[in-house]
Amino acid sequence: MPLGGKSFHMRGFEESEVTLQRIEAIRALREQGIEPYGNRYDRTHSTAEAVALYRATVDPGAEKRETDSVKVAGRILSLRVMGKAAFGDLHDLEGSIQVYLKRDDLPEGVYNGLVKGLALGDIVGVEGPVFQTKTGEVSIHARSVTLLSKVINNLPPLKETEEPDGSIRRHYQFSDLELRYRQRYLDMILNRDVRESFRKRSRMVRIIRREMDRLGYLEVETPMMHHIAGGAAARPFITHHNALDLDLFLRIAPELHLKRLLVGGMEAVYEINRNFRNEGISIKHNPEFTMLEAYKAYGNRDTVMELTERLIATAVEELFESTKVTYQGVELDFARPWKRVTMLESIRQVTGLEVDIHEPVADLLRKAASVGLDLGPAETPGKIINTLFEEKVEPSLIQPTFVMDYPTEISPLARQRGDDPAWVERFELFIYGRELANGFTELNDPAEQYRRFEEQLLEREAGDEEAHEMDLDYVNALRCGMPPAGGVGIGIDRLAMILTDSPSIRDVILFPLLRPKE
RNA sequence: GAGCGGAUAGCUCAACCGGUAGAGCAGCGGCCUUUUAAGCCGUUGGUUCUGGGUUCGAGUCCCAGUCCGCUCACCA
Numbered sequence: 001m002p003l004g005g006k007s008f009h010m011r012g013f014e015e016s017e018v019t020l021q022r023i024e025a026i027r028a029l030r031e032q033g034i035e036p037y038g039n040r041y042d043r044t045h046s047t048a049e050a051v052a053l054y055r056a057t058v059d060p061g062a063e064k065r066e067t068d069s070v071k072v073a074g075r076i077l078s079l080r081v082m083g084k085a086a087f088g089d090l091h092d093l094e095g096s097i098q099v100y101l102k103r104d105d106l107p108e109g110v111y112n113g114l115v116k117g118l119a120l121g122d123i124v125g126v127e128g129p130v131f132q133t134k135t136g137e138v139s140i141h142a143r144s145v146t147l148l149s150k151v152i153n154n155l156p157p158l159k160e161t162e163e164p165d166g167s168i169r170r171h172y173q174f175s176d177l178e179l180r181y182r183q184r185y186l187d188m189i190l191n192r193d194v195r196e197s198f199r200k201r202s203r204m205v206r207i208i209r210r211e212m213d214r215l216g217y218l219e220v221e222t223p224m225m226h227h228i229a230g231g232a233a234a235r236p237f238i239t240h241h242n243a244l245d246l247d248l249f250l251r252i253a254p255e256l257h258l259k260r261l262l263v264g265g266m267e268a269v270y271e272i273n274r275n276f277r278n279e280g281i282s283i284k285h286n287p288e289f290t291m292l293e294a295y296k297a298y299g300n301r302d303t304v305m306e307l308t309e310r311l312i313a314t315a316v317e318e319l320f321e322s323t324k325v326t327y328q329g330v331e332l333d334f335a336r337p338w339k340r341v342t343m344l345e346s347i348r349q350v351t352g353l354e355v356d357i358h359e360p361v362a363d364l365l366r367k368a369a370s371v372g373l374d375l376g377p378a379e380t381p382g383k384i385i386n387t388l389f390e391e392k393v394e395p396s397l398i399q400p401t402f403v404m405d406y407p408t409e410i411s412p413l414a415r416q417r418g419d420d421p422a423w424v425e426r427f428e429l430f431i432y433g434r435e436l437a438n439g440f441t442e443l444n445d446p447a448e449q450y451r452r453f454e455e456q457l458l459e460r461e462a463g464d465e466e467a468h469e470m471d472l473d474y475v476n477a478l479r480c481g482m483p484p485a486g487g488v489g490i491g492i493d494r495l496a497m498i499l500t501d502s503p504s505i506r507d508v509i510l511f512p513l514l515r516p517k518e
Numbered sequence: 519g520a521g522c523g524g525a526u527a528g529c530u531c532a533a534c535c536g537g538u539a540g541a542g543c544a545g546c547g548g549c550c551u552u553u554u555a556a557g558c559c560g561u562u563g564g565u566u567c568u569g570g571g572u573u574c575g576a577g578u579c580c581c582a583g584u585c586c587g588c589u590c591a592c593c594a
Contacts (some may be wrong), residue, residue: 083550
């Protein structure tokens with residue numbers, strides 16, 4: 001739709017005095033023959049590169065006081081107009097550079113027609129040599145300015161100054177959490193650390209993929225829409241396929257499909273992708289979240305435990321050039337090897353309690369009560385021990401810790417230990433009291449898997465909505481023979497939280513789920 | 519799902535016991551050719567989240583609701 005000529009109105013937007021002025025200004029620019037929404041602009045330098053160029057080519061004693069001309073592009077986030085010259089701060093992904101916009105050094109009409117009307121947030125291209133102002137600020141002396149995008153909305157004002165120690169101090173920050181999450185683009189424009197967090201997350205994922213590739217794992221994609229929501233204990237989202245008139249579930253885990261691939265002959269596979277769980281939202285939970293799941297044929301629990309340690313430690317070492325990371329004021333040390341402890345040992349260490357899964361329930365309940373845990377009489381030994389662990393031990397696991405050996409009854413897909421079928425060969429990784437990863441030796445005995453599913457069905461009938469469903473096709477795959485294997489899931493969002501020092505999972509998910517407004 | 523807290527100008531926030539709804543920034547106009555939280559002068563801008571109620575009078579008190587945050591529950 002051609003917008004030239006007259007002002008336009010967009011239904012659904014309540015224009016304010018400011019936005020009406022901006023819309024009128026855009027019309028006026030077009031009348032002058034200035035296109036407010038530019039096309040391709042070939043930058044020669046990022047802002048950081050332009051600064052570096054100046055430092056590299058203009059030495060203090062030389063006669064030459066400026067570099068050759070460069071072209072940069074970005075948003076104007078601060079503008080100081082002083083009569084016939086103006087200074088602006090032009091921000092791009094890497095950083096920012098000051099631009100010096102002098103009327104008499106710009107083409108006729110550009111200063112009055114364009115520069116003086118710049119709004120905070122406008123995207124421009126600036127061409128000119130890099131020099132240093134008398135206050136020492138490396139700046140671009142603009143010889144031309146190209147308008148690339150005019151803002152209509154009145155952006156929150158950004159004021160940031162760099163302290164002598166190099167830290168950025170913000171004034172009048174855009175801080176309303178709801179608006180930040182709802183309008184993430186504004187959050188990213190105005191809060192530099194937000195852009196940094198998401199770049200860091202991206203680098204972290206890239207390191208993990210590279211390591212997986214290096215170890216010979218094949219990256220695959222398995223269905224998001226499942227007939228049976230399996231592979232974890234959680235309530236699913238339901239959706240519907242019209243043509244097939246079929247209810248489907250968004251997957252809660254890719255586990256059962258990835259193991260079908262082991263049956264099919266893939267010996268090492270992984271997937272980094274979304275899972276969906278229809279449960280509460282919290283600082284640690286978003287309904288859709290990203291997991292890495294990996295399976296290694298002929299391996300076991302220890303294979304994937306070592307894999308987990310390697311992936312996370314490598315990411316930490318490369319991102320921080322250290323094994324230490326500070327999270328929420330606590331120093332976490334990822335130097336290998338990490339602490340390993342069995343569930344029973346950890347309970348003994350923290351509570352002093354000697355418990356055993358073959359003890360009578362009454363004894364276990366009494367011991368749990370002695371440390372303040374009042375559990376219902378219907379509990380089973382494995383569940384009591386697990387609750388004891390979750391309530392009393394988990395919060396204390398601050399440094400990276402592998403907890404090994406879990407009760408079979410809460411691990412329906414894991415292989416039992418050879419010496420005691422009440423336990424499975426499983427581990428979970430805890431950091432800062434939070435579960436980061438979960439892995440085990442995969443159960444590849446179809447008859448035993450069938451029996452486990454039947455047990456889960458009983459729990460389901462008893463009211464546990466999250467108990468596993470019977471998946472006969474998966475059992476059929478096991479009947480075709482699955483090699484012994486180790487498998488692991490790593491919570492990518494939670495790892496990103498730790499590596500970006502983010503208090504909430506929403507700070508590492510670009511568009512977290514919120515209720516719609518209105 | 520429960521408890522607690524919050525919602526006032528574009529942003530960040532004030533408003534005493536219930537008595538004319540304000541400031542800084544941004545916006546607009548003016549001055550200003552090396553500023554950087556630029557400065558100076560002037561100025562616009564409000565359904566105080568929504569709907570009821572109490573009151574001579576409600577941003578403020580009461581009730582209901584919406585949305586957000588925190589804690590808990592849920593979450594292998």
